[in-house]
Amino acid sequence: xxxxxxxxxxxxxxxxxxxxxxxxxxxxxxxxxxxxxxxxxxxxxxxxxxxxxxxxxxxxxxxxxxxxxxxxxxxxxxxxxxxxxxxxxxxxxxxxxxxxxxxxxxxxxxxx
Amino acid sequence: xxxxxxxxxxxxxxxxxxxxxxxxxxxxxxxxxxxxxxxxxxxxxxxxxxxxxxxxxxxxxxxxxxxxxxxxxxxxxxxxxxxxxxxxxxxxxxxxxxxxxxxxxxxxxxxxxxxxxxxxxxx
Numbered sequence: 001x002x003x004x005x006x007x008x009x010x011x012x013x014x015x016x017x018x019x020x021x022x023x024x025x026x027x028x029x030x031x032x033x034x035x036x037x038x039x040x041x042x043x044x045x046x047x048x049x050x051x052x053x054x055x056x057x058x059x060x061x062x063x064x065x066x067x068x069x070x071x072x073x074x075x076x077x078x079x080x081x082x083x084x085x086x087x088x089x090x091x092x093x094x095x096x097x098x099x100x101x102x103x104x105x106x107x108x109x110x111x112x
Numbered sequence: 113x114x115x116x117x118x119x120x121x122x123x124x125x126x127x128x129x130x131x132x133x134x135x136x137x138x139x140x141x142x143x144x145x146x147x148x149x150x151x152x153x154x155x156x157x158x159x160x161x162x163x164x165x166x167x168x169x170x171x172x173x174x175x176x177x178x179x180x181x182x183x184x185x186x187x188x189x190x191x192x193x194x195x196x197x198x199x200x201x202x203x204x205x206x207x208x209x210x211x212x213x214x215x216x217x218x219x220x221x222x223x224x225x226x227x228x229x230x231x232x233x234x235x
Contacts, residue, residue, distance in 0.1 A: 039221045048210055048225035096220035100176040103161040
């Protein structure tokens with residue numbers, strides 16, 4: 001199985017400030033079609049996870065443009081340009097390249 | 113608007129079989145053709161997410177090898193439902209089980225999730 005490792009596991013943030021989460025995979029997620037197969041999800045308190053980013057850098061429908069994804073191969077980053085109070089929750093990276101699809105451990109984002 | 117809803121017992125005894133059903137509303141389970149699959153993901157208490165298995169409306173299936181020997185998946189297009197069975201459960205199978213819609217046509221992602229159902233394995 002491909003292991004996804006996130007850091008940090010806890011991230012206190014200040015509203016209006018930027019935030020960044022790292023995700024490293026045990027195998028390259030760059031496929032022959034040129035796409036990096038990494039997705040990002042946010043699980044808000046008491047809710048199901050929701051898709052933020054797919055194929056490394058594509059925002060899902062309705063996701064604010066303050067969220068962006070980048071990286072290639074085995075190293076990926078989710079960035080929030082200016083954190084808002086509604087962004088609190090647990091962020092997960094996930095690889096859908098190889099079965100079984102696997103998730104990172106999660107990064108808990110909370111307001112300072 | 114597509115909605116997914118899990119149903120099933122919230123309490124299962126050790127060594128017995130956990131059975132869950134996901135009812136899809138707002139769209140047909142077969143409308144996405146070969147692009148969309150219908151899957152299950154679980155989350156142990158205080159833990160991360162674990163992908164379990166998925167099926168197409170036509171019965172093409174993928175399983176997590178760590179659970180495969182204990183899994184049974186099925187789909188009922190007439191009821192717009194799909195189901196999961198996990199046999200010989202232990203306390204390690206306790207958690208919130210989500211049913212989900214997956215896109216698997218090169219744009220691979222979990223598209224939508226149900227609200228989840230808590231299943232506790234205990235005598």
